Amino acid sequence: MNTVVDKAAFLQTLAEKSDSGSLRGDYSQADERYVVRQHWQAYTPQQHALWRRLYQRQARLLPGRACDLFIESLARLNAGDGIPRFEQATDALRKATGWELVAVPGLVPELTFFEHLANRRFPVTVWLREPHEFDYIVEPDVFHDFFGHVPLLFDPVFAEHLQEYGKGGLKALRLDALSCLARLYWYTIEFGLMQTEQGLRVYGAGILSSGGEIEHCLTSPAPRRIALDVERVMRTQYKIDSYQETYFVIRDFRQLFDDTAPDFTPMYERIRRQPALPANALLPGEADLPPNPPAD
Numbered sequence: 323m324n325t326v327v328d329k330a331a332f333l334q335t336l337a338e339k340s341d342s343g344s345l346r347g348d349y350s351q352a353d354e355r356y357v358v359r360q361h362w363q364a365y366t367p368q369q370h371a372l373w374r375r376l377y378q379r380q381a382r383l384l385p386g387r388a389c390d391l392f393i394e395s396l397a398r399l400n401a402g403d404g405i406p407r408f409e410q411a412t413d414a415l416r417k418a419t420g421w422e423l424v425a426v427p428g429l430v431p432e433l434t435f436f437e438h439l440a441n442r443r444f445p446v447t448v449w450l451r452e453p454h455e456f457d458y459i460v461e462p463d464v465f466h467d468f469f470g471h472v473p474l475l476f477d478p479v480f481a482e483h484l485q486e487y488g489k490g491g492l493k494a495l496r497l498d499a500l501s502c503l504a505r506l507y508w509y510t511i512e513f514g515l516m517q518t519e520q521g522l523r524v525y526g527a528g529i530l531s532s533g534g535e536i537e538h539c540l541t542s543p544a545p546r547r548i549a550l551d552v553e554r555v556m557r558t559q560y561k562i563d564s565y566q567e568t569y570f571v572i573r574d575f576r577q578l579f580d581d582t583a584p585d586f587t588p589m590y591e592r593i594r595r596q597p598a599l600p601a602n603a604l605l606p607g608e609a610d611l612p613p614n615p616p617a618d
């Protein structure tokens with residue numbers, strides 16, 4: 323069972339990256355079969371060892387910080403021993419929620435990205451960061467995409483929400499409202515928190531795949547923690563190169579699904595006429611939710 327590959331994305335990347343000489347990995351024969359067969363075999367023992375180091379560091383931080391569903395689903399993926407073969411995860415995912423993984427060379431155009439999500443295909447980048455990038459990468463790599471994003475695709479409600487997000491992305495492109503919708507993705511799928519009986523927990527992939535932010539987002543007094551309000555989120559700017567200054571909090575994935583179900587068109591019209599809010603804004607009447615007690 324071969325992994326589905328976004329061949330167009332690979333060919334586009336090859337053209338761009340071979341020009342700039344910044345090709346990661348060897349895609350000398352830009353053939354789909356070659357890429358699929360090779361991209362896993364192209365990983366070196368050193369890269370598998372780096373994956374294990376990243377995995378073990380994160381896995382130790384999850385108890386008491388990641389939401390239960392993430393921890394349970396990650397265990398099912400059995401991805402601790404080295405960079406996983408995507409087709410094995412796809413087999414398990416397909417049975418659970420009908421999702422597949424698509425191997426991509428890196429960030430793909432928005433239209434491509436949304437089309438994949440709208441068809442229950444999650445794009446997973448094939449390149450792995452370098453050892454010196456252990457704590458910080460500027461673009462998603464296979465560890466961020468696979469470790470951070472794939473486990474929650476086993477949850478039926480989350481899985482349906484992400485497909486609806488993909489469809490919403492295609493609509494947002496037509497309405498020229500991409501920046502609003504990108505903020506929603508950022509503050510939920512990438513950096514979202516959840517309020518549980520045991521306290522705040524993380525479900526955002528950008529936090530779950532990060533060594534430092536997973537403690538900071540839960541216990542630091544610095545950031546704001548505000549109950550999810552979709553229009554408020556889509557007005558709020560975000561930072562891409564530092565810890566978030568605001569985290570938005572849901573009760574559960576059902577709320578995330580329900581709150582994003584209405585037609586966003588009127589919201590897009592209202593937001594277009596207002597200035598964006600800074601990342602650290604706190605509006606009158608908004609409750610800044612308390613952090614967790616420091617982890618022992």
Ligand SMILES: C[C@H](O)[C@H](O)[C@H]1CNc2nc(N)[nH]c(=O)c2N1
Pocket residue numbers: 426428429430431432435445446447462491504507
């Ligand atoms: C706003 C837009 O949806 C977002 O930046 C997309 C663009 N392309 C991507 N491409 C990949 N492979 N992975 C991603 O997370 C994204 N994010």
Ligand SMILES: N[C@@H](Cc1ccccc1)C(=O)O
Pocket residue numbers: 483486487489490491493494506582583584585586587
């Ligand atoms: N309901 C949104 C689409 C969407 C669904 C789920 C998540 C994000 C966006 C719209 O009408 O545009």
Ligand SMILES: [Fe+2]
Pocket residue numbers: 462466467470471512527528
């Ligand atoms: Fe991501």
